[in-house]
Every structure is written in structure tokens, then in C-alpha cells.
Amino acid sequence: MFERSCWILFFFGKILVCVHGWGPVGHATVVRLAQSQLTPEGLERIAPLIPWHWNGNLSAMASWADDILYSDANPTGYGNWQWSRPLHYINVPDWNCEYRPERDCINDICVAGAIRNYTKRLETEWDDIQQREALYFLIHFTGDIHQPLHTGFVSDRGGNSIKGHYMNGSYLTNLHSLWDSGMITTRLRRDFGSNSTLYYEYIHKLMLEQSPQEDDNTIDAWVKDNVNIVCTQIYLDENNHTMNASTNFTLGEAYYNRSISIIERRLAQGGRRLGIILNRLANKRPIKPDDKDKTLCTSTIVLIAVLAAVCIVGVVAGVILWIRYKKRATQSISFNLARKT
Numbered sequence: 001m002f003e004r005s006c007w008i009l010f011f012f013g014k015i016l017v018c019v020h021g022w023g024p025v026g027h028a029t030v031v032r033l034a035q036s037q038l039t040p041e042g043l044e045r046i047a048p049l050i051p052w053h054w055n056g057n058l059s060a061m062a063s064w065a066d067d068i069l070y071s072d073a074n075p076t077g078y079g080n081w082q083w084s085r086p087l088h089y090i091n092v093p094d095w096n097c098e099y100r101p102e103r104d105c106i107n108d109i110c111v112a113g114a115i116r117n118y119t120k121r122l123e124t125e126w127d128d129i130q131q132r133e134a135l136y137f138l139i140h141f142t143g144d145i146h147q148p149l150h151t152g153f154v155s156d157r158g159g160n161s162i163k164g165h166y167m168n169g170s171y172l173t174n175l176h177s178l179w180d181s182g183m184i185t186t187r188l189r190r191d192f193g194s195n196s197t198l199y200y201e202y203i204h205k206l207m208l209e210q211s212p213q214e215d216d217n218t219i220d221a222w223v224k225d226n227v228n229i230v231c232t233q234i235y236l237d238e239n240n241h242t243m244n245a246s247t248n249f250t251l252g253e254a255y256y257n258r259s260i261s262i263i264e265r266r267l268a269q270g271g272r273r274l275g276i277i278l279n280r281l282a283n284k285r286p287i288k289p290d291d292k293d294k295t296l297c298t299s300t301i302v303l304i305a306v307l308a309a310v311c312i313v314g315v316v317a318g319v320i321l322w323i324r325y326k327k328r329a330t331q332s333i334s335f336n337l338a339r340k341t
């Protein structure tokens with residue numbers, strides 16, 4: 001069974017694409033790997049943003065960005081979050097096999113742009129709610145961008161429309177779902193007794209064996225890797241025939257065996273790179289309200305000084321006018337008295 005079902009929703013008359021990235025196990029693994037890499041400064045930066053009831057476990061928020069989109073997990077608020085749906089993926093033209101940001105991620109409305117924007121927000125927004133929201137989006141989208149079918153072909157919605165049977169199952173699944181969670185579930189059940197902690201420990205070991213790459217800080221390079229995997233591996237079935245939305249696939253051991261190592265490499269890379277991003281945030285903190293108050297204070301003092309100067313000038317002018325008025329009044333009385341005498 002897959003960890004969660006994937007529905008196509010109708011919202012405001014539009015067909016909305018299922019956008020789950022890795023299933024909960026994959027997303028939680030990426031975030032847990034990242035958290036294991038945090039320096040004391042990185043942990044000190046991130047810890048206050050984790051909801052207190054999760055006892056410092058950031059991976060508990062790994063699927064928040066998916067959960068908010070669906071009525072089963074967020075029955076009253078899911079409509080308010082539909083704007084974030086395109087931030088989970090990138091669509092590339094079918095078999096173009098090339099990622100071009102100016103064509104595929106216009107105005108940064110895609111998963112690569114979202115990672116950039118939410119990292120920036122964490123560096124600049126001091127507001128606590130904004131910080132938390134940005135962090136929960138960032139940890140999820142860094143997972144999504146390492147699921148290669150989140151850079152899938154536009155016509156089949158990243159493999160969501162390509163359906164078929166997997167491991168002789170009687171029910172229809174789809175290619176996207178197999179990469180999100182189907183093959184991870186097979187691996188967990190077969191080799192780890194369905195114990196996700198043991199699986200995490202295995203991927204953690206893989207991550208430590210990975211050597212740092214030049215691409216670790218280049219988000220667009222991660223997308224290019226996806227496109228390469230998509231074009232050379234994912235859309236080819238066990239007989240190297242191209243899969244498409246018009247014919248149901250039949251996939252089993254051969255496809256699983258050649259895909260699971262890619263999935264696990266991408267999970268490890270995602271965790272390692274997210275750890276790098278989070279540690280970097282420790283050195284780029286937004287200006288806190290206290291600091292802003294100090295800046296405001298200086299301007300307020302200048303304003304008060306100007307107002308005080310205006311007041312003093314006004315008072316002095318008033319006194320002068322009053323003295324002149326008094327003088328004139330005295331002269332007038334003396335003049336009238338002189339005329340009477």
C-alpha cells in the first residue's frame with residue numbers, strides 16, 4: 001500500500017495536479033538527515049522555530065507543505081494555500097531534456113525559485129510567523145527538488161497521468177506515485193522490516209559516504225540532474241520502451257532494482273544539501289525588532305529635536321509679539337491721558 005493516496009482535486013473549476021513530493025517517509029528522512037548535520041550555531045538558529053510539541057524534531061514538519069493543500073489533512077484551510085501548489089515542481093517540455101529557468105521557472109514560480117525565495121525570507125524577515133512558514137516550506141521543497149519527477153514532463157504532469165501496474169499489483173498506480181513513495185515502501189518492507197528508523201540510518205550512512213560536490217550550492221544544477229535522470233531512466237520501462245499516458249505500464253523487479261539506488265542517492269543528497277542551507281542561515285540572521293527599534297529611535301530623536309526647535313522659535317516669536325503689543329497698549333493709554341489733561 002502507498003503511504004497516502006493521491007487525488008486530483010477540482011478547485012474553482014480547474015483541475016489541480018497532485019503535487020506530493022516524496023511520501024512522508026522520504027520527506028522526513030531528508031529533513032532528519034539535514035538536522036543531523038547541523039552545527040551548534042545552526043541548531044540554535046533553527047530550534048526556536050520548531051513547534052514546541054515536536055520536542056526539537058524538525059522532520060515532523062517535513063510534509064506540512066503538502067498537508068496544507070488537501071482537504072483530508074486541512075479541511076477548513078486548504079483553499080487558502082492553493083497558491084503554493086506550483087511551488088512544488090517544475091514542468092519541462094516533453095523530451096526536451098534541458099532545463100531553462102527563463103522558460104520553465106518564470107518569475108521564480110517553481111520549486112527552484114521557492115527554495116531561493118524562502119531562504120531569502122529566512123535571512124531577512126524577523127517576524128516569527130514568517131520565519132516558521134519559510135522554514136517549513138524550505139525543508140519540504142528541498143526534498144521535492146530531489147525527487148526527479150518533480151521536474152517531469154508537462155504533458156503527463158510529471159508522470160501523474162502515466163498509469164499502470166507495479167509488482168503484479170491488481171490496482172492501478174501511476175509513475176509519479178511510484179517515485180514518491182511506492183518503491184521506497186517496497187524497499188522498507190523487504191529490507192528494513194518496515195522500520196523507518198533503520199532505513200534512515202542506512203540513508204544516513206550513504207550520505208556520509210557522499211563527497212561534497214561543486215553543485216551542492218547550485219539549485220539549478222540539481223534540476224539539471226533531475227532532467228537527465230528523467231530522460232535517461234524514469235520514462236523507460238523494463239524493455240527500454242518509452243512510457244506514456246496512453247498505455248498502461250507493467251513494472252516490476254527490473255525497474256525497481258535500477259531505480260531504488262537513484263532514489264536513495266537523491267534522498268541522501270537532499271538531506272546533505274538542506275543541512276548546508278540551514279547551517280548557512282546561522283550566519284545570516286534578520287534584523288530583530290529590538291535593533292529596528294534602535295534605528296527608529298534615532299529618527300524619532302531627530303524629529304523631536306526639530307519639533308522642539310520649531311516650538312522654541314514659536315514661543316520666542318510669541319513673547320516678542322506680546323511685548324510689542326503691551327508697549328503699544330501702554331503708549332495708547334499715556335496718549336489718551338495726555339489728551340484728557
Ligand SMILES: [Zn+2]
Nearest residue numbers: 019020021088
Ligand atoms: Zn511537495
